[in-house]
Amino acid sequence: QVQLQESGPGLVKPSGTLSLTCAVSGGSISSSHWWTWVRQPPGKGLEWIGEIFHTGSTNSNPSLKSRVIISVDKSKNQLSLKLTSVTAADTAVYYCARVRLIDLFRAFDIWGQGTMVAVSS
Amino acid sequence: DIVMTQTPLSLSVTPGQPASISCRSSQSLLHSDGKTYLYWYLQKPGQSPQLLIYEVSSRFSGVPDRFSGSGSGTDFTLKISRVEAEDAGVYYCKQGIDLPLTFGGGTKVEIK
Numbered sequence: 001q002v003q004l005q006e007s008g009p010g011l012v013k014p015s016g017t018l019s020l021t022c023a024v025s026g027g028s029i030s031s032s033h034w035w036t037w038v039r040q041p042p043g044k045g046l047e048w049i050g051e052i053f054h055t056g057s058t059n060s061n062p063s064l065k066s067r068v069i070i071s072v073d074k075s076k077n078q079l080s081l082k083l084t085s086v087t088a089a090d091t092a093v094y095y096c097a098r099v100r101l102i103d104l105f106r107a108f109d110i111w112g113q114g115t116m117v118a119v120s121s
Numbered sequence: 122d123i124v125m126t127q128t129p130l131s132l133s134v135t136p137g138q139p140a141s142i143s144c145r146s147s148q149s150l151l152h153s154d155g156k157t158y159l160y161w162y163l164q165k166p167g168q169s170p171q172l173l174i175y176e177v178s179s180r181f182s183g184v185p186d187r188f189s190g191s192g193s194g195t196d197f198t199l200k201i202s203r204v205e206a207e208d209a210g211v212y213y214c215k216q217g218i219d220l221p222l223t224f225g226g227g228t229k230v231e232i233k
Contacts, residue, residue, distance in 0.1 A: 036222075038170075046162075046170065046213055048222040061221040063122075095169055104175045106217030107160055111169040 002027035004096050004112035012090075012119050018083040022096030022112055029072060030054040034099035035079045036108060037070065039092040047092075051099055052079055086119045093117075123148050123216050127225035135233045140201040142228045144214035149194045151218075158217035161190055161199045164227075165210040173212075174199065206232050 008020035022035070029035065037049040050060030052070045060068045069082040083090060093116050097108040124147040134140045150157045161174035172181045174190040177197060187202040201208055209232045214225040 045227045046164075046215075046224040048224070059220050063221070100175075104179075104181075105156070106158055106222065107172055107175040107181070108162070108170070108215075109172050109181065111171065114169055 002098060002110050004098065004110060006094060006096050006112045006115040008094075008115060008117065010116055010118060012086055012117060013121055014087055014119055016086055016119075018081070018086050018090060018094075018117055018119070020081045020094055020096075020115060020117070021078050022080070023076070023078045025077070029077045029079065030074055032101050034101055035072070036097050036099050037081045038095045038097060038108070039090075040095070040114075041089075041092045049081065049083075049094075088119050091117065091119045122221055123150075123219055123223050125214055125216055125223050125225035127212075127214055127228050129228060130226070131229040131231065133231045133233050134201075134204040136206060137203050140204050140208075140230060142199045142212050142214075142230075144192075144197045144199070144225050146195045146197075146216055148219070150197075150216050151194060157193060159190075159192065159197050160215045160217060161188075162213045162215065162224075163208075163210050164213065165207075168210075170213065201230075204230070204232060208232065 003025045005023045012018045034051045036051040052058045067084045072079045093114040095114045096112045098110040100107045126145045128143045159177045162170040164170040178190040211227045
């Protein structure tokens, strides 16, 4: 079955760029699903970051303004997240998840295990 | 943005007893297609969230039938008919009718 695995640096300096990848296995990233990023600050709730379709179409949370870049690499069957100009407020566990499109519309049915990113000098 | 408000923040339940969590949205989640895009997720300690309920009341594959969802418009409820130890964790509601997608603040369920 489809599995998702996030990876990336666990520590990013303030004002730097957070870069994460989410590898999709057991299925194609070009299937009829969107793929999304969600984050969770320590001890807090879930925040939707944005989503991408394999065509490159994206949507992102306006709260993150123009700092979010989500992309897909079909050759590697993975999606990526870049968050620029990070501050301590961006410290969180970052999850990628699959978004159902045709049925269970906008349900996040498969999640990665998450990766913790701390922003600190 | 649609604001999702969950109550209570936490509850402690004896195994075998029922539990109920409420979720209220700042706007109706009823779409013009006739469906209501309200979901429930459970995040067990140390784990990623997992989908429980979609479109208010449909259980996702493998979810026990002791979990049920109900509601309409802006008011929704997740009920656990007989709580088991494995049901401990934080429950989140989420709306899918409008971007940005938004989650409720979460309800922590503790098993006595």
